[in-house]
Amino acid sequence: MAIASLVSSLVGLLCFGIGPLLGLVFGFIALNQIKQSGQSGRGMAIAGIVISGAIIAMFIVFIIIAALLPSKDHTDHHTYSGFAPTVVITTTEQPPALPALISSR
Secondary structure, three states: OHHHHHHHHHHHHHOOOOHHHHHHHHHHHHHHHHHHHOOOOHHHHHHHHHHHHHHHHHHHHHHHHHHHOOOOOHHHOOOOOOOOOOOOOOOOOOOOOOOOOOOOO
């Protein structure tokens, strides 16, 4: 069980999956078995527990930081609509008067 704890916690270093949780559980089971039977492997069990606990703590800190960071709001950015920009030319002069199209009767 101590070896399973250490291996599971080391696998948890590669990915935040179920590895650290299994490493923690296997570590505590191994410590209990070592205490009852006097077998060796206490160091591996403790190492598995410590590594798993550190990975779980880092994951929790990562989640808290990600939750506290402001999200990027993309609604205020202008996007390209596919049309050419509109050009508006303004002048200060008045346009010339148009000739009377309707003749007086």
